[in-house]
Amino acid sequence: MSDVTNKVMALSKPYLGPAAESFIAKQCKAHLKIEVADLASGHLKDLSSWIFINGANIMDRAKALELSKKVAAL
Numbered sequence: 001m002s003d004v005t006n007k008v009m010a011l012s013k014p015y016l017g018p019a020a021e022s023f024i025a026k027q028c029k030a031h032l033k034i035e036v037a038d039l040a041s042g043h044l045k046d047l048s049s050w051i052f053i054n055g056a057n058i059m060d061r062a063k064a065l066e067l068s069k070k071v072a073a074l
Helices: 003-032 041-055 061-072
Strands: none
Touching (some): 003 041, 003 061
């Protein structure tokens, strides 16, 4: 996995727990059309948007926004 992927996973685990890896991988594949291992800094703005949109469906909206902002700031 890329360094960016590892950072995103580390940020996501406190919010998503064991589902973090599958959630981030799904966002990458479905919306960015890349494998999670190929995640690069140029993808973070788009990924952060999808984290908020889809994260708000499975966790508190404020927490989804918080995670989204942290990912965008990487």
